Amino acid sequence: xxxxxxxxxxxxxxxxxxxxxxxxxxxxxxxxxxxxxxxxxxxxxxxxxxxxxxxxxxxxxxxxxxxxxxxxxxxxxxxxxxxxxxxxxxxxxxxxxxxxxxxxxxxxxxxxxxxxxxxxxxxxxxxxxxxxxxxxxxxxxxxxxxxxxxxxxxxxxxxxxxxxxxxxxxxxxxxxxxxxxxxxxxxxxxxxxxxxxxxxxxxxxxxxxxxxxxxxxxxxxxxxxxxxxxxxxxxxxxxxxxxxxxxxxxxxxxxxxxxxxxxxxxxxxxxxxxx
Numbered sequence: 001x002x003x004x005x006x007x008x009x010x011x012x013x014x015x016x017x018x019x020x021x022x023x024x025x026x027x028x029x030x031x032x033x034x035x036x037x038x039x040x041x042x043x044x045x046x047x048x049x050x051x052x053x054x055x056x057x058x059x060x061x062x063x064x065x066x067x068x069x070x071x072x073x074x075x076x077x078x079x080x081x082x083x084x085x086x087x088x089x090x091x092x093x094x095x096x097x098x099x100x101x102x103x104x105x106x107x108x109x110x111x112x113x114x115x116x117x118x119x120x121x122x123x124x125x126x127x128x129x130x131x132x133x134x135x136x137x138x139x140x141x142x143x144x145x146x147x148x149x150x151x152x153x154x155x156x157x158x159x160x161x162x163x164x165x166x167x168x169x170x171x172x173x174x175x176x177x178x179x180x181x182x183x184x185x186x187x188x189x190x191x192x193x194x195x196x197x198x199x200x201x202x203x204x205x206x207x208x209x210x211x212x213x214x215x216x217x218x219x220x221x222x223x224x225x226x227x228x229x230x231x232x233x234x235x236x237x238x239x240x241x242x243x244x245x246x247x248x249x250x251x252x253x254x255x256x257x258x259x260x261x262x263x264x265x266x267x268x269x270x271x272x273x274x275x
Contacts, residue, residue: 004241008033012238013073015056015104016080018042020198021121024231025077032235037070039104040080056080056100057092059145066107073111075238078104078120078170083200084163085207093162094152095145098169103145114185115244119237120174121230122190124216124254126167132158136172161207167192171250178248187247189237194254197224215271220256229253 012029016022017038026036026046037051038044044051052068055061078101084093105118112118129136135158142148152159159165170190178188195204195216201224205213217224233253237243252258260266268274 005235005239006033006241007075007235007239010074011035011037011070011072012075012077013037013039013069013108014048014077014079015039015101016078016121017046017048017051018044020079020200021193021196021227021230021234022077022079024227025079025234028228028231028235029077029238034075035070037073039065056104057095059100059103062100062104062107069108069111071111072113073108074113074116076105076108076112076116076118077234077238078118079234081121081123083203083207084161084166086203088162090156090159090162091149091152094159094166094169095149097163097166098173099145099148101170102148102173109181109184109186112184112186115240116186117238117240117243118177118181118186118188119234120170120188120190121234122170122174122192122250123163123167124192124194124252124258125164126169126171126192126250127258128164129168129172132165132168133172136169137176139169140173140176163207174250175248182247187237187243189243189246189249189251191230191233191237192250192252192254193225193230194220194252194257195224196227196230198227211271211273215266215268215273216257217255219260219266220254223255225253225255 014026017026018040036048052065174190
């Protein structure tokens with residue numbers, strides 16, 4: 001019997017494949033038999049079939065690599081992302097984490113056959129989307145990258161440092177676009193990692209503070225996640241054999257933090273927060 005996680009013969013596009021969760025996802029998919037094509041602003045050194053340098057915060061840069069991508073793409077893994085509140089301004093964070101993600105996915109959507117999938121890395125930080133449904137609906141109604149960026153004008157308070165709102169956008173877009181995409185046989189899902197020990201953890205500690213990081217980690221399993229713990233979930237959601245009936249899902253992978261939150265078992269005072 002063929003394993004439902006077998007990617008033999010499947011062509012997968014992975015963004016952010018140079019480091020972190022993207023690199024782990026690409027490596028796992030290659031091991032599972034996939035032909036992996038990678039996009040990143042940095043050099044991809046993993047064993048992929050092909051890679052292109054691209055700035056996902058720039059629609060012109062994205063458009064410039066489209067002709068180099070395969071004519072058929074069975075699965076898209078949107079793993080690229082940058083932190084907010086440190087090295088990058090809020091607009092750049094929004095462009096990379098959501099506007100570019102959407103632009104690329106829509107530009108290649110017609111290359112994804114029935115049975116294909118799109119899986120993105122969102123975040124627990126995007127859980128506040130329920131408070132911004134009207135605004136998110138307006139943003140998703142913009143027709144292209146430029147119009148979406150213009151929509152951001154005058155909304156600095158909503159956007160904040162860009163990270164949380166960009167991840168709200170990914171979560172909401174995942175649900176919204178999944179309804180229409182499945183009519184073409186394409187499933188769209190995301191994972192929402194908790195605090196994960198990657199190269200940008202120092203940025204998160206600077207932006208959020210050590211106490212917030214430790215609270216999120218310790219309230220569940222009791223440690224930070226690792227990038228290789230996220231890659232199997234990406235492979236699962238992207239697999240037609242394993243997840244054929246999973247669509248429009250934002251899958252929390254947080255070691256139990258949200259469970260602790262929902263049941264009132266987070267000791268906020270221990271970490272210096274009211275609660």
